[in-house]
Amino acid sequence: MPEQGVELTDKPHLLTTDELIKLASLFVQEGTRKIRLTGGEPLVRPDVIDVVRELLLPPIYFIYYFSDYLVVI
Numbered sequence: 001m002p003e004q005g006v007e008l009t010d011k012p013h014l015l016t017t018d019e020l021i022k023l024a025s026l027f028v029q030e031g032t033r034k035i036r037l038t039g040g041e042p043l044v045r046p047d048v049i050d051v052v053r054e055l056l057l058p059p060i061y062f063i064y065y066f067s068d069y070l071v072v073i
Contacts, residue, residue, distance in 0.1 A: 017047040021054045 015023065024035055035055055042048055 017050055020051055024055060 027035070037052075042051075045051065
């Protein structure tokens with residue numbers, strides 16, 4: 001992380017919880033079976049628990065990588 005920090009994306013340019021879940025659902029309908037969240041950024045979202053809860057619904061394999069650890073649910 002640079003000492004001066006990084007420029008964050010303005011909230012209107014981020015996906016809402018509903019948009020993120022809808023996008024994941026569309027991928028699942030097209031055959032996607034694994035969804036990966038990587039880096040620390042997903043954990044910064046205030047809705048991360050809601051997003052992960054929705055992504056845990058079958059037939060999805062939920063995978064999250066962070067700090068050289070792998071979590072597969």
